[in-house]
Amino acid sequence: xxxxxxxxxxxxxxxxxxxxxxxxxxxxxxxxxxxxxxxxxxxxxxxxxxxxxxxxxxxxxxxxxxxxxxxxxxxxxxxxxxxxxxxxxxxxxxxxxxxxxxxxxxxxxxxxxxxxxxxxxxxxxxxxxxxxxxxxxxxxxxxxxxxxxxxxxxxxxxxxxxxxxxxxxxxxxxxxxxxxxxxxxxxxxxxxxxxxxxxxxxxxxxxxxxxxxxxxxxxxxxxxxxxxxxxxxxxxxxxxxxxxxxxxxxxxxxxxxxxxxxxxxxxxxxxx
Numbered sequence: 001x002x003x004x005x006x007x008x009x010x011x012x013x014x015x016x017x018x019x020x021x022x023x024x025x026x027x028x029x030x031x032x033x034x035x036x037x038x039x040x041x042x043x044x045x046x047x048x049x050x051x052x053x054x055x056x057x058x059x060x061x062x063x064x065x066x067x068x069x070x071x072x073x074x075x076x077x078x079x080x081x082x083x084x085x086x087x088x089x090x091x092x093x094x095x096x097x098x099x100x101x102x103x104x105x106x107x108x109x110x111x112x113x114x115x116x117x118x119x120x121x122x123x124x125x126x127x128x129x130x131x132x133x134x135x136x137x138x139x140x141x142x143x144x145x146x147x148x149x150x151x152x153x154x155x156x157x158x159x160x161x162x163x164x165x166x167x168x169x170x171x172x173x174x175x176x177x178x179x180x181x182x183x184x185x186x187x188x189x190x191x192x193x194x195x196x197x198x199x200x201x202x203x204x205x206x207x208x209x210x211x212x213x214x215x216x217x218x219x220x221x222x223x224x225x226x227x228x229x230x231x232x233x234x235x236x237x238x239x240x241x242x243x244x245x246x247x248x249x250x251x252x253x254x255x256x257x258x259x260x261x262x263x264x265x266x267x268x269x270x271x272x
Contacts, residue, residue, distance in 0.1 A: 018211055019272045020055050020129055025246035027254055029221055029261030035062035036219050036265040037073035037122075039081050049085060054092070054130025056084050057267045061142050061219040063191060064120030071110065072122040076103045076192050080126060092128045092135035096202045100124070100139060100192065107193035121193030125156065125217045127269050133206040134215060139199070140191045143223060145231075146207075147214040147270075152232035156201045159190035214242070214270030218249075221264035225253035242272055 024038040039058045041050060058077040062069030080099055089095040103124070110118045123140025136144045138156035146153050157163060165179045179185075190199035214235070222231070231249065238248055246266040253264050 018132065020050075020269070021242050021272045022055055022057055022267070022269045023243050023246050024057065024059070024265070024267035025250050026263065026265040027221075027250045027261075029254060029263050031261075031263055033067075033070055034263055035069035035073055036060065036221070036263040037062065037070075037077050038217075038265050038267050039077040040267070041081075041085075045085055053085060053088065054128050055269060056081060056126065056128045057217065057269050058124065058126045059142055059217040059219060059265055059267050060125075060192075061123040061140065061221075061263065061265070062120065063122060063188070063193075064118065068110075068112075068118040068120035069122070071118065072107050072120040072193055075110070076107060076122050076124055079103050079106060080124070084128075092130060093202055093205070096126070096135070096137035096200075100137060100200050100202075101197050104192050104194060104197035108195035110193075121188075121191040123188070123219070124192050127215045127217060129209065129215070129269055129271070132209050132271065134203070134209050134213075135206060136201075136203045136215065138201040139197065140188055141186070142217065142219045144201075145216040145218070145228075147216060147232070147235050148210075149212070150232075150236050152216075152228055152235060154228065155203070159188060159199050159201075161185050161187045161189055164189065209271050211271050214268055217265075217267040217269075219263060219265040221262035222249060222253050222266055224262065225256045225264070242268065242270065 022040045026036045028034045037060045060073035060077045062073035083099050123142040125138045125142040125144050127136040141158040144156040161184045168174045169179045245268050249266045250264045
């Protein structure tokens, strides 16, 4: 079963020569349910609020039982979006530092209709462009990239066991082969719902952006199918079609000859 949903939003910023463009698409892949969830500013958020607070996007990849993972990703994304636009925060980095532990607690304490713990979780990546400056956050193994002047660079780290293995390799405790062949290297060591969130990536300071700069968020379904250099090539070839990039990337990833495709989600946010 192949399914997708897509969101696009384009709004002029306070600088008339610059347009903030947000677009996102999610494919269900070969999975029976869609546990990824993407959220862009909705039509209920006015242009005046966007000018003041900036554009925030969120991408979550749910974990757990089929319904539980879907619920976790949706609850986390909506909690963050609502909290940001209601808070009128003057410090986006500070907002992320406070809202991520809050979301972790909410997800960790969710229960089913019988009152039993759902035992679910979700990764989350989010970016805010405000006054031509970038702020971002990530927990888990969904990724944040920056595309600038034709080059794609990864901003976030994957919070999985591979991070621990790499540290042990650097310390001389294991060999490179042990690090690469460990079957648990992709197991998450941090996610929303872990109940005591400590490991999270948050931009330390604002990053100035220029016209043409783009932030790309994606779930692991994309980068397990496409290498970073392949993603970079697509962004360069189709850079005049910003609105279509998420659909192009998810579609290309799904066309890869894979045993079973995970949900594949991409969100782009940039200055045009």
